[in-house]
Amino acid sequence: MFRYHHEIMFFYNFLIQIFKHLKEECVSYKVVCKRHKFWCEKMARDIIKNWDSSSREPVVSFSRISGHVRPPSPIKERINKSIMRLKVQEGKIENSLMKLQRHDKNLFNKCVTARIGKDSARAAMYASECAEIRKMAKTTLGCQLALEKAVIRLENILIHGESLNAMGPVAEVVKAIKSQIGGIMPDISYELGQVMENLNETAMEMGEVTSQPYDEVTPTAEAQKILTEASAVADQRMNEKFPDLPTSVASPVRARFEEPGSSQ
Known part of the structure; x- marks a missing residue:
C-alpha cells in the first residue's frame, strides 16, 4: 500500500488544482455576468429616458381627437389675464388717490389756519397747492372709474360671451386712460399700454374667428360715452371727498388755472 502512496498523493493534488481552477473560473464568470447585467440595465434605462414619445405617437390619439372636439380657447385666457392686470392697476390708482386726498387735507388745514391768522399770502400759497392737487386727484379719480367700467365690460365679455363690438370700446378706454394718467403715474401708463x-x-383674433370686420368708429363713440360718465361721477365724488377752499383765496386760485381766453 505504501507503494501507491506517492501516486495517490499526486492524484489528490491534481484534483485539488482542478477544483481550484474551476472555482476561479466560476467566480470570474459571475463577475462577468454581473458586469454584463449592469451595462444592459443602464442601456435600457437610457433608451427609456431618451425615448421621444411625441415622435412615436400613434396615428389616432385621444389628444388629437379631443383637440377637434374641444379646441383650446387662448382668447378667453387672454381676456382673463387682461382683467387681472387692469385690476392691479386700478388698485394702484386707488392708493395714489388716497395719498393725494391725505396731502390735500393737510394743506387745506394749513390754509384754514393761515386764513384765521390773517396771513393772506400763506393762505393763497396753500390754496394754490390744494388746487393743483385736486386737479391731479380729479384726473386720477376719473381714470379709476373709467378703468372700473372697462373691467366690468371685460368680465361681461368673459362670462356672457358678448360680440366683438363689446371689445373695441374697452381698448379705446384703456388708451384714453393711458394718455390721461401718463403725466401723473408713468409706470401705470406703461402697464396700460401693454394691456391695450x-x-x-x-x-383682431375675435374678428377672424367670428368673421366680423373690426369697426373703429363705433368703439370710439362707446369709449367716449364711458369716459364722459366716469368724468361726471368723478366731479360728484370730488365734491364729496374734497371740501371747498376758503372763499377769499379760492377765487384767485381758480382764476389762475382757467384756460386762456375762457373769460373772453
Whole structure:
C-alpha cells in the first residue's frame, strides 16, 4: 500500500488544482455576468429616458381627437389675464388717490389756519397747492372709474360671451386712460399700454374667428360715452371727498388755472 502512496498523493493534488481552477473560473464568470447585467440595465434605462414619445405617437390619439372636439380657447385666457392686470392697476390708482386726498387735507388745514391768522399770502400759497392737487386727484379719480367700467365690460365679455363690438370700446378706454394718467403715474401708463396692445390683438383674433370686420368708429363713440360718465361721477365724488377752499383765496386760485381766453 505504501507503494501507491506517492501516486495517490499526486492524484489528490491534481484534483485539488482542478477544483481550484474551476472555482476561479466560476467566480470570474459571475463577475462577468454581473458586469454584463449592469451595462444592459443602464442601456435600457437610457433608451427609456431618451425615448421621444411625441415622435412615436400613434396615428389616432385621444389628444388629437379631443383637440377637434374641444379646441383650446387662448382668447378667453387672454381676456382673463387682461382683467387681472387692469385690476392691479386700478388698485394702484386707488392708493395714489388716497395719498393725494391725505396731502390735500393737510394743506387745506394749513390754509384754514393761515386764513384765521390773517396771513393772506400763506393762505393763497396753500390754496394754490390744494388746487393743483385736486386737479391731479380729479384726473386720477376719473381714470379709476373709467378703468372700473372697462373691467366690468371685460368680465361681461368673459362670462356672457358678448360680440366683438363689446371689445373695441374697452381698448379705446384703456388708451384714453393711458394718455390721461401718463403725466401723473408713468409706470401705470406703461402697464396700460401693454394691456391695450393685448386687447387690440384679442379683438383682431375675435374678428377672424367670428368673421366680423373690426369697426373703429363705433368703439370710439362707446369709449367716449364711458369716459364722459366716469368724468361726471368723478366731479360728484370730488365734491364729496374734497371740501371747498376758503372763499377769499379760492377765487384767485381758480382764476389762475382757467384756460386762456375762457373769460373772453
